Amino acid sequence: MNCSRFEQMIALHVEGDLPEADAARLEAHLETCAECREVAADLRASQEALKMLGAEAVDEADLAVIRRQVLNRIGDRQPRLSLATLFRWAAPAAAAAALALWLLPDRSPVELPRPEIAHAPVPVLNPPPARRETAKPRALARQRTRRPRAVQAARRVEPAGADPLVVKLLTPDPDVVIYWIIEKQGDSE
Amino acid sequence: MPGRAEFSLLLERARAGDLAAFEQIMIRHQRQVYAVALRLLNDPEDARDAVQEVFLRLYRHLGGFDESRDFSAWLYRITVNMCRDMGRARRKHAADPLDQESAAAGPDPQALASAAQRSRILAAAIARLPAKERAALVLRDLEGLPTAEVAGILGSSEGTVRAQISSARLKIRKLTERFLRGRP
Numbered sequence: 001m002n003c004s005r006f007e008q009m010i011a012l013h014v015e016g017d018l019p020e021a022d023a024a025r026l027e028a029h030l031e032t033c034a035e036c037r038e039v040a041a042d043l044r045a046s047q048e049a050l051k052m053l054g055a056e057a058v059d060e061a062d063l064a065v066i067r068r069q070v071l072n073r074i075g076d077r078q079p080r081l082s083l084a085t086l087f088r089w090a091a092p093a094a095a096a097a098a099l100a101l102w103l104l105p106d107r108s109p110v111e112l113p114r115p116e117i118a119h120a121p122v123p124v125l126n127p128p129p130a131r132r133e134t135a136k137p138r139a140l141a142r143q144r145t146r147r148p149r150a151v152q153a154a155r156r157v158e159p160a161g162a163d164p165l166v167v168k169l170l171t172p173d174p175d176v177v178i179y180w181i182i183e184k185q186g187d188s189e
Numbered sequence: 190m191p192g193r194a195e196f197s198l199l200l201e202r203a204r205a206g207d208l209a210a211f212e213q214i215m216i217r218h219q220r221q222v223y224a225v226a227l228r229l230l231n232d233p234e235d236a237r238d239a240v241q242e243v244f245l246r247l248y249r250h251l252g253g254f255d256e257s258r259d260f261s262a263w264l265y266r267i268t269v270n271m272c273r274d275m276g277r278a279r280r281k282h283a284a285d286p287l288d289q290e291s292a293a294a295g296p297d298p299q300a301l302a303s304a305a306q307r308s309r310i311l312a313a314a315i316a317r318l319p320a321k322e323r324a325a326l327v328l329r330d331l332e333g334l335p336t337a338e339v340a341g342i343l344g345s346s347e348g349t350v351r352a353q354i355s356s357a358r359l360k361i362r363k364l365t366e367r368f369l370r371g372r373p
Contacts, residue, residue: 008352008355011355011358011359015329015354015358017329017336017351039362042362043359046358046361046365046366047330049311049365050311050315050331052308053308053312053315053331054330054332056308058220062237063219063223065237066219066223066237066240066241067215067219069241070240070241070244070248071208071211071212073241073245074208074245074248
C-alpha cells in the first residue's frame with residue numbers, strides 16, 4: 001500500500017475536506033495502518049495549533065490608529081470643498097452679489113475735481129481753442145497716472161468785476177455735470 | 190454582522206463621501222483584514238501597512254462594487270492581492286523566518302515550549318509556504334472559509350485549492366514536528 005498517497009487524503013480528512021467516497025476508503029486504510037494513524041494524529045495536533053494562532057487577539061488600539069491613518073489619508077486626497085458644497089453655496093452667494101450691485105451707488109471712476117492743480121482758471125476768450133488747449137494736459141495726466149479719464153473741464157471766464165466765475169466739469173457719465181461757481185469777494189483777488 | 194439592508198445603506202453613504210460611514214465599514218472588517226495580512230506577511234508592521242493600503246484601495250473602488258456579490262469575499266480578495274504585492278517586494282531581502290525563530294530559540298526543543306514561541310514558530314512555518322498555498326491555508330484554516338469560497342477568492346478551482354491546502358497542512362506538520370518536538 002502506498003501510504004504517501006494517503007497522506008494527502010489524511011491532510012484533507014482531518015478538516016472534513018475529503019469527498020465522502022474517498023473518506024470511506026481512507027477510514028478503511030487507517031484501521032489497518034498504524035503509521036497513517038500517527039500522521040493523522042500529528043495533523044490534528046498541528047491543525048489545533050494553527051487554529052489557536054488564528055484566534056489570537058488583535059490589539060484594538062492598533063486598529064484604531066490604523067483607522068485614523070486611513071481616514072487622514074483619504075482626507076488629504078479629497079478636495080477641501082466638495083462639488084456638492086460648492087453648489088449649495090454658489091447660488092445664494094451669486095444672488096447676494098447681484099443684489100449688492102443693484103443697491104449700491106455707481107462706483108465708476110469719478111474723481112472729485114481738484115481745481116487748484118488740474119483745473120486752474122485759465123482765461124479763455126474763445127471756447128473752441130479752449131477745448132484744444134485743455135486736451136493736452138489731460139492726455140499727459142492719463143499717461144502719468146494711468147487713471148481713466150475722470151474729469152473733463154471747460155471754463156468760461158467772465159471779465160473781472162462782473163458775474164461769478166463758473167466752472168463746468170464734465171464726467172464720464174453724460175448725465176452728470178458739475179458746475180463750480182466761485183463768487184468774487186472784495187478787491188483782494 | 191449587520192443586516193444586508195443596513196450594510197447597503199452604509200455602503201451608499203460611504204460611496205457619497207461620508208467618512209463616518211466608511212469608518213463603520215472599517216470597524217466591521219478590519220480584524221478580518223488585519224488577521225489575514227498578519228498571517229500572509231508574518232510581520233505586524235507590514236500587516237498594519239497592508240491594512241491601510243487595503244482600505245484605501247477599498248475606498249477608491251467602492252463605486253465599482255457590485256452589491257449582488259459578497260462584500261467580505263471581495264475584501265478578502267483585495268487583501269490577498271495587496272499582501273501578495275507587498276510580499277513580492279519584501280521577500281527579496283527577507284531571511285528565512287524559521288531560521289530566525291530557531292536561532293532565537295536555541296538548540297533545545299524544550300525551550301520552545303512556551304505558547305508565544307510556539308505561535309512564532311507556526312507563523313514562521315506559514316510564512317515559509319509558497320504564496321498560493323499560504324493564502325489557501327490562511328483562508329481555509331485560520332479564517333474558516335469553505336473551500337468553494339476560498340476558490341472564488343483566489344480565482345482557482347476547488348480541486349486546486351484542496352491540493353494546495355493538503356500540501357500546506359503536511360508541510361506545517363513536518364515543520365512543527367521538527368521545530369516544536371525536535372523530530373528530524
